Amino acid sequence: MTRGIVCLLGLALGAAAGVGVLYLNPLTEPRPPTFAEADRTFSYRFPESDALLFTHEGDGRLPVLPRGAEKLWENTITGAALLAVALHDEGGKAAVATRLSRPSPRTDFLLEGALLSDDWLITVPGEGSLFVRAENNLWPVVKDGVVPVWYLKRPWRGPTEYRPTEGPHPAGVAVVRGASGRFAGIEGTAVERYELERFGASGPEALTGELRLRLPQSLTVAEQQ
Amino acid sequence: MKAAFILSVIVGFAGVLAGAHFYPWVQHVRLPSRTSVVANGGRAEEFVIRLPADRVHGAGTAAAGLRGEARPAAARLPADLADGALLVEHFKVRDTGGQVIGVAARHWTDTPDGWAAAWALMIPGRGTLYLTGRGEGAARVDAALARAGFARGTPWSGELTVDLLDEGAGRVVGGSDEFERLVGTYGERWTVTSVAADGELAGTITLSTVTRAGS
Numbered sequence: 001m002t003r004g005i006v007c008l009l010g011l012a013l014g015a016a017a018g019v020g021v022l023y024l025n026p027l028t029e030p031r032p033p034t035f036a037e038a039d040r041t042f043s044y045r046f047p048e049s050d051a052l053l054f055t056h057e058g059d060g061r062l063p064v065l066p067r068g069a070e071k072l073w074e075n076t077i078t079g080a081a082l083l084a085v086a087l088h089d090e091g092g093k094a095a096v097a098t099r100l101s102r103p104s105p106r107t108d109f110l111l112e113g114a115l116l117s118d119d120w121l122i123t124v125p126g127e128g129s130l131f132v133r134a135e136n137n138l139w140p141v142v143k144d145g146v147v148p149v150w151y152l153k154r155p156w157r158g159p160t161e162y163r164p165t166e167g168p169h170p171a172g173v174a175v176v177r178g179a180s181g182r183f184a185g186i187e188g189t190a191v192e193r194y195e196l197e198r199f200g201a202s203g204p205e206a207l208t209g210e211l212r213l214r215l216p217q218s219l220t221v222a223e224q225q
Numbered sequence: 226m227k228a229a230f231i232l233s234v235i236v237g238f239a240g241v242l243a244g245a246h247f248y249p250w251v252q253h254v255r256l257p258s259r260t261s262v263v264a265n266g267g268r269a270e271e272f273v274i275r276l277p278a279d280r281v282h283g284a285g286t287a288a289a290g291l292r293g294e295a296r297p298a299a300a301r302l303p304a305d306l307a308d309g310a311l312l313v314e315h316f317k318v319r320d321t322g323g324q325v326i327g328v329a330a331r332h333w334t335d336t337p338d339g340w341a342a343a344w345a346l347m348i349p350g351r352g353t354l355y356l357t358g359r360g361e362g363a364a365r366v367d368a369a370l371a372r373a374g375f376a377r378g379t380p381w382s383g384e385l386t387v388d389l390l391d392e393g394a395g396r397v398v399g400g401s402d403e404f405e406r407l408v409g410t411y412g413e414r415w416t417v418t419s420v421a422a423d424g425e426l427a428g429t430i431t432l433s434t435v436t437r438a439g440s
Contacts, residue, residue: 006226007233014237021238022245052300053282053315066299070281074317074325076254080349082281082315082328086303094305096313098330100347102253109245119353119401121345123332125309129343131355133401168401177398179343179357181336 023143028113030137032163033172033191038212042087042095042122046207049086052096056081061150062203079103085209087122095124097211104135113139115166120211121179128181132190132211134174136164145199159197165190176213188215255350259320267409267437272346274316274329274430281328285312289333290364291377291424310335310363316430318346327351333360342389342413344432345400352402356411356432358395365389366415366426375420382419385428389413397436409436 022028044050047065055064057078058071072080080102087095097120104115120132140162148154169175169189178186190213197206260270274280277296284302285293289312295301302311312333317325327348334341340360347353362368366387375381390413397409417428 003226003229006230010230010233011237011240014234014239015241016237017234018238018241018245022241050303052284052302052313055281066297068297069300070317072281072317072328076256076324076326077317077328077349079251079253080328080347082330084282084300084313084315084330086306094303096302096306096311096332098313098315098332098345100328100330100345100353102347102349103251105249105251105253107250109250110242111246117353117401119345119347119355121330121332121343123311123313123334123343125306125311125334126336127334128336128338128341129332129334129357131343131345131398133353177355179355179398180341181334181338184338184357 022109023147025110027111028109028137028139030113030140030162030164030166031172032165037214039188039215040213041090041210042097042213043089043208043210044085044087044097046083046085046204046209048206051083051085053082053084061201087211089124093124095122097122106135109139113137113166114142116164118174122211124182128183129179130183130186131177131179132174132213133168133177134165134190134192135167136192137166138164140164141194141196141199145196145203149199150201156199158199159195162194162196163191164194165192176215178215183215186215188213190214253350256320256324256326258351259322263435267435269433269435271321272327272329272432272434273319273321273323274432275319276426276428276430279317279319279325281315281317283312283314285314285333286310288312288335288363290367291370291420291426292366294424296425310340318348342395346432352400352404354400354404354407354434355398356395356434357398358390358411358413361387361389366417370417370420377424378422380420380422383417385417387415387417389415397434399439404436406439407436408439409434411435 083099118134123129174190176188193210195208284295288310318327342360344356395411411434419427
């Protein structure tokens with residue numbers, strides 16, 4: 001009896017130590033690539049002002065915007081999220097983007113972090129469209145926001161900057177592929193940056209998102225085909 | 226007793242780390258792909274969108290016609306995007322058996338090379354497929370409906386087929402995961418069966434893809 005209790009206590013203590021190590025584990029921190037120069041930078045504010053649509057399974061604490069938008073409740077798309085935002089580039093030109101997100105099967109809380117696969121479709125009216133494929137590590141947001149604010153009921157200690165991009169390019173950046181118009185045949189890379197000003201009961205309450213694109217390599221359409 | 230305690234601590238510690246590393250934290254439900262092999266190589270697959278049930282969101286400028294009216298109404302484009310030609314639509318996507326398998330975004334705009342449309346189809350268990358093609362002219366569905374007797378503000382029913390892209394006219398340009406190295410062609414057909422008084426379209430969008438492994 002006593003031995004059983006001691007073993008249970010030992011297991012609990014060991015498990016707690018394991019959780020502590022995972023929480024502070026430097027291996028799951030994003031390793032942001034250096035990306036000082038960008039050929040084009042798009043930014044947006046979320047959720048206020050620039051969010052056209054944000055929908056997902058709808059059962060959690062995150063809101064669905066606008067209220068009444070269709071939720072992604074079917075079991076084959078559980079975990080997926082759709083975000084549509086108005087963007088502005090550094091010159092003030094307006095664009096629109098959709099981000100299709102899903103949790104990545106590469107998620108590994110010991111070595112990689114909480115990974116999200118994001119596919120962006122960005123359209124600049126009058127210019128054309130491009131795709132951006134990104135793998136983002138949201139573990140720092142979980143650690144700084146979700147756990148302390150949602151579960152430990154502590155106040156948000158921000159604002160905080162995040163650079164979540166981890167791939168899929170071997171250099172740890174996202175991959176850009178031009179679709180049409182001025183962007184047709186272009187290939188490049190991208191990184192994301194978030195300035196999270198407030199995180200509360202319903203998740204990010206004031207955030208500036210930034211997508212920095214480098215388009216160094218232009219391919220002709222014939223080459224791409 | 227002491228040895229049992231230390232062993233238990235080690236087991237608890239190692240168990241948590243092993244679980245964090247080896248447990249499959251993300252497992253998307255995946256339905257069998259309804260693909261068929263085409264005669265000249267490659268595989269064909271159709272994706273279906275049923276309107277209005279599968280429309281998640283749509284918003285556009287006046288150039289987009291009926292399809293540009295914001296649904297939900299609160300999701301309209303901001304003022305600085307209201308000029309010019311732009312249509313942004315989001316849907317749930319089904320396989321040919323009628324099962325929802327993913328979500329999709331469609332963007333349409335004018336470019337220096339003419340009208341252009343682009344799709345991103347995300348099927349969580351498989352990846353995301355990128356499609357791009359020469360887009361339809363402004364308010365093309367409206368024009369076809371008008372020829373079929375539709376008048377704005379009045380309900381209409383019938384069956385109207387509009388090819389926004391002829392079969393094989395669009396290009397599949399890869400994507401992610403299972404779709405990463407695929408290239409090929411696609412067609413986009415809208416079959417409209419009714420229009421409500423408020424302009425809501427009912428019908429089916431069919432995306433027909435033929436793909437093969439690229440480089």
